[in-house]
Each structure stands twice: as C-alpha cells, then as structure tokens.
Amino acid sequence: MSGLSSANVAHLTYHDRYRSVIAISVCFPLSTLAVALRFTARKISGAGIWYDDWLSLVGLLTTGVFVSLILVDLPDDAAIRGEEIPQSTINENSKTVYVAELFYYISQLTLKASILAFYWRLFKRSSIRLPIYLTTSFVVIWFISSMFLTLFQCLPVAALWTPALKSSARCIQLEPFFFATSIPNILADLLLLALPMPYVWRLRITFTQKLCVTGFMLLGSFVLIASAVRLRKLLVLDINGFAANWAVEDAVFWSSIENCLGVICICLPSLRPIVKLFPFGS
Numbered sequence: 648m649s650g651l652s653s654a655n656v657a658h659l660t661y662h663d664r665y666r667s668v669i670a671i672s673v674c675f676p677l678s679t680l681a682v683a684l685r686f687t688a689r690k691i692s693g694a695g696i697w698y699d700d701w702l703s704l705v706g707l708l709t710t711g712v713f714v715s716l717i718l719v720d721l722p723d724d725a726a727i728r729g730e731e732i733p734q735s736t737i738n739e740n741s742k743t744v745y746v747a748e749l750f751y752y753i754s755q756l757t758l759k760a761s762i763l764a765f766y767w768r769l770f771k772r773s774s775i776r777l778p779i780y781l782t783t784s785f786v787v788i789w790f791i792s793s794m795f796l797t798l799f800q801c802l803p804v805a806a807l808w809t810p811a812l813k814s815s816a817r818c819i820q821l822e823p824f825f826f827a828t829s830i831p832n833i834l835a836d837l838l839l840l841a842l843p844m845p846y847v848w849r850l851r852i853t854f855t856q857k858l859c860v861t862g863f864m865l866l867g868s869f870v871l872i873a874s875a876v877r878l879r880k881l882l883v884l885d886i887n888g889f890a891a892n893w894a895v896e897d898a899v900f901w902s903s904i905e906n907c908l909g910v911i912c913i914c915l916p917s918l919r920p921i922v923k924l925f926p927f928g929s
Contacts (some may be wrong), residue, residue: 651697671714674907681914684921692920697768702761703913709754711907716747716752717899741808748797751902756790756834758909761840762867765916770846789831789858796828822882829878836871840864863916870909877901 682703720743763783766775796819801807806816818910846862880898 648825659711665712670728670900671718671903674904675714678907678910679706681911685914688918688920699761699764699768702757702764704895706754707755709750710910713747713754713906714903716743717903720744738808752790752793754906758913759786760841761837761913765841772846775846776841782842786835789835793828796824825878833874836874842865859869861902867912867914870905870912873901873905873908877905
C-alpha cells in the first residue's frame with residue numbers, strides 16, 4: 648500500500664482539516680467531562696467504583712491516544728496546497744496511522760466491555776447473563792479478528808511505510824478490509840442497544856423512570872449512526888494506499904466522533920445521582 652503523495656491530499660481543504668480539529672477539540676473534552684461526572688455520581692450515590700466505571704476510564708484514555716495520533720497525522724498547510732511532501736514525512740505518517748488504527752479498535756473494545764459490565768451490574772436477573780455472554784463472545788471475536796487484519800494488512804508489515812517493499816508486498820484490498828472490520832462493529836452496537844430493552848421494563852421503577860432509562864440507552868444510536876457514516880466515508884475514499892491516508896477527509900471526522908460519542912453515551916445512564924441534585928431531576 649502506497650504512502651501519502653501530494654496528489655492524494657491536494658483536494659483536502661482547510662475546512663476539511665479544521666473541521667476534524669474542531670470536532671476533536673470539542674468532543675474529547677466532553678468525553679472527559681462525562682467520565683469525571685460518572686465517577687462523581689458513583690461517589691454521590693455511595694456505591695463503589697465497579698468494573699464498568701474503570702473500563703469507561705480506560706476507554707477514555709485509549710480514545711485520547713487515538714485522537715492525539717490522528718491530530719498528529721493530519722496533513723499540514725504545505726500538503727493541502729499540493730506541495731511536494733518529503734518521503735520521510737510520508738513514512739512517519741504511515742507509522743502514526745498504523746498505530747492509530749490499533750488504538751481505534753482497543754478503544755472500541757473497552758467501551759463495549761464497559762457497557763456489558765454495566766448491564767451485568769444493573770440487571771440482577773439471571774436470564775440476561777446468557778445474552779451478555781453471547782454478546783461478549785461476539786465482541787471479543789470481532790476485536791481479535793480486526794486487530795489481526797489491521798496488524799497484518801500488509802506482509803511484510805514494514806511495506807506500509809517502506810516504499811522499497813511495496814512492489815513485492817501482499818496487502819489486503821481496502822473494501823473487503825473495511826467491510827470485515829466495520830460491519831461486525833455495527834452489528835455489535837445494534838446488539839448492545841437491543842440487549843437491555845426487555846429488562847429495563849421489568850425493573851421496579853416508575854413508568855417515567857423507565858422511559859428516562861430507555862431514552863438514555865437509546866442515545867447510543869448516535870454512535871451507531873456515526874459508525875455507519877464512517878464506513879461509508881471509508882468506502883468512498885479515493886486513495887491508492889491505506890495506512891497513511893486513513894486519516895484524511897471525512898473518515899477522520901467520523902472516526903473521532905464515533906469514539907468520543909461512545910465515551911459520552913456509556914456514561915449518561917450512570918449520571919442519575921447528579922441529575923437528582925437539580926429541581927427538575929427529582
């Protein structure tokens with residue numbers, strides 16, 4: 648897979664780049680705030696910090712690494728103007744995005760694990776344990792396969808950032824790669840949205856509270872939408888190579904939105920103790 652040439656990024660406008668910068672600058676601090684409020688809510692309620700809370704923190708940290716790498720890799724002004732990019736810069740960008748890809752999947756795994764742990768803690772019914780086990784198995788299989796495909800998207804791996812190796816390298820085609828990693832991710836998000844709904848309405852809480860809990864959980868559909876849009880943007884990228892180009896245009900925007908929204912959405916259902924502090928929250 649080839650590196651990032653000036654022709655690949657000449658069409659990238661200032662608006663494209665700065666939209667990604669603004670999205671990350673807004674969404675990641677909000678994600679950080681959401682996790683901080685989650686831990687505060689647990690303290691207010693008197694409940695201890697459990698696995699789902701720690702996993703949300705790990706999800707935030709891995710998302711932070713992911714978006715930081717993406718910011719580092721965004722093309723600079725010279726690239727946007729179509730000027731020649733030094734080969735050394737192309738090689739370093741390729742390495743950066745290769746690592747960013749891995750952190751994307753690690754972040755997705757920890758966020759999904761946090762949701763599943765939250766369901767385990769929230770619902771005491773033994774009948775939900777089997778669906779949680781099955782969903783967890785699906786998520787783990789997706790993660791392992793996605794990491795394997797990403798780690799070995801080219802053989803030898805160094806061909807991703809070494810031009811001399813590209814001609815003899817064996818690399819995965821882009822479209823099958825995107826489908827193989829993104830479609831199961833979207834299916835996992837659908838499972839996570841649907842899994843708790845029958846059990847929410849069996850909880851011994853008021854009808855209004857059931858509606859609120861359902862509404863909070865359905866906010867996760869925004870992550871699902873971001874995942875679907877991200878896949879579409881990846882499939883229409885007009886590039887000759889993958890690793891160094893993965894962070895351009897709308898793909899980086901939606902990948903960042905997806906992970907940051909994921910952190911926020913997994914924290915919202917845990918914030919009820921804070922909401923109750925306000926007059927409208929009672």
